Amino acid sequence: MQIEKYSLGIGDRFGREGLAQLRAVQQAEKAGVVVVPVWNKSFREHSLIGTTPDDVRAEADEAVRRGAWKHPYHVDADHIGVKTVDGFLAASDFYTLDVADFIGQPPDEGALAAFVREMASFKGTLRIPGVEASFEVTDAVLEKIGRSYLAAVLEAGKIYRRVLAAKGEGTFIAEVSTDEATEPQLPFELFFILGALAREKIPVQTIAPKFSGKFLKGIDYVGDTQAFARELDADLAVVKHAISVFGLPASLKISVHTGSDKFSLYPIINRALAKHGAGLHLKTAGTNWLEEVIGVALSGPRGLGVAKKIYLTGLPRFDELVKPYATVVEIDRAKLPTPAAVDRWTAEELVSRLRHDQSNPAYDLHLRQFVHVAFRVAAEMGAEWTGALEAASEVAGRCVTENLFDRHIRPLFFSSSSGA
Numbered sequence: 001m002q003i004e005k006y007s008l009g010i011g012d013r014f015g016r017e018g019l020a021q022l023r024a025v026q027q028a029e030k031a032g033v034v035v036v037p038v039w040n041k042s043f044r045e046h047s048l049i050g051t052t053p054d055d056v057r058a059e060a061d062e063a064v065r066r067g068a069w070k071h072p073y074h075v076d077a078d079h080i081g082v083k084t085v086d087g088f089l090a091a092s093d094f095y096t097l098d099v100a101d102f103i104g105q106p107p108d109e110g111a112l113a114a115f116v117r118e119m120a121s122f123k124g125t126l127r128i129p130g131v132e133a134s135f136e137v138t139d140a141v142l143e144k145i146g147r148s149y150l151a152a153v154l155e156a157g158k159i160y161r162r163v164l165a166a167k168g169e170g171t172f173i174a175e176v177s178t179d180e181a182t183e184p185q186l187p188f189e190l191f192f193i194l195g196a197l198a199r200e201k202i203p204v205q206t207i208a209p210k211f212s213g214k215f216l217k218g219i220d221y222v223g224d225t226q227a228f229a230r231e232l233d234a235d236l237a238v239v240k241h242a243i244s245v246f247g248l249p250a251s252l253k254i255s256v257h258t259g260s261d262k263f264s265l266y267p268i269i270n271r272a273l274a275k276h277g278a279g280l281h282l283k284t285a286g287t288n289w290l291e292e293v294i295g296v297a298l299s300g301p302r303g304l305g306v307a308k309k310i311y312l313t314g315l316p317r318f319d320e321l322v323k324p325y326a327t328v329v330e331i332d333r334a335k336l337p338t339p340a341a342v343d344r345w346t347a348e349e350l351v352s353r354l355r356h357d358q359s360n361p362a363y364d365l366h367l368r369q370f371v372h373v374a375f376r377v378a379a380e381m382g383a384e385w386t387g388a389l390e391a392a393s394e395v396a397g398r399c400v401t402e403n404l405f406d407r408h409i410r411p412l413f414f415s416s417s418s419g420a
């Protein structure tokens, strides 16, 4: 099973927006670019909401049937490990093997020595076509890379083989993710990580490195966009080179986990993909939840009340709600609107603060990040939330489709010069 050149990780907390999300890739298809949808949901998200991987499979199948989508689509077991993979074996055909926690763990000394030995042919000056800088490879350098990443790669092998034993060869796509690591991976480290994955016989098709800068939930990139551009450019060259040198699948591509909405990076990514003729997997899922809140708020007085209630109920539970996401949000609690202010808002006032439109002076990135992590409150509201979502299905669905196509797919996958 090969991943297509362009794919988009989508998904919504409550499993209601399958068709609305599909509509966005159908809009892309109509405009001439096939972007394959990949419904993803992590173990963490499932446990916070009380859904199962089978629910995501049902949502995806149903959306594809109703929308008559003729291209491939996938269901991603997002950020799974050995302990969490089993629940995803029936539902998923895409596995994001998350081994970030194993980075820096000491590898088995024998395995480390074997890695250094097998990579010895790269000793000396390593040049990667398309990367300006060269890199001096010595035993010490290889050992250092091995000490940082080998345990993670071996762990990926463990998870991979577990899926392989259950599903059989060629029946699923493997992604390896290290994006939730504390330190970014340098392009030359990425090269040797890919080499180690090849040694481990993992036919990795997408790799999610950690880039420099901050990928906070729901808001734009925080960091040096030019540094990101240089890193991505080098990573794309590394991937191309690693495919031929290590015999990895030709479909191997970079996966960017955005935590949603890294809008300032999209034009950079767009140009880099064109330059390298490269494919991309982009994960966006959390953005749909915020569009649902916007849709519900816009659906009428009852919906507005429900949208406000999520915030007002969540606010006193700030610490508890933020905790699972502590490393990927930066919310200044003192800047969050007071309950009294929120009470008075019209739907338009709420939406103008919450919607990711940086040209709108009312846009509030603290509010947006907080609502992003407050989905648990909606899950606890049960029928009150799902009923409001149901009643708002038309407007919420429209918000989901427009957001995915206009703010994500178009700037990423369509060239700005073609006017498409």
Ligand SMILES: [Zn+2]
Residues within 6 Å of the ligand: 079, 177, 179, 180, 208, 257
């Ligand atoms: Zn991720």
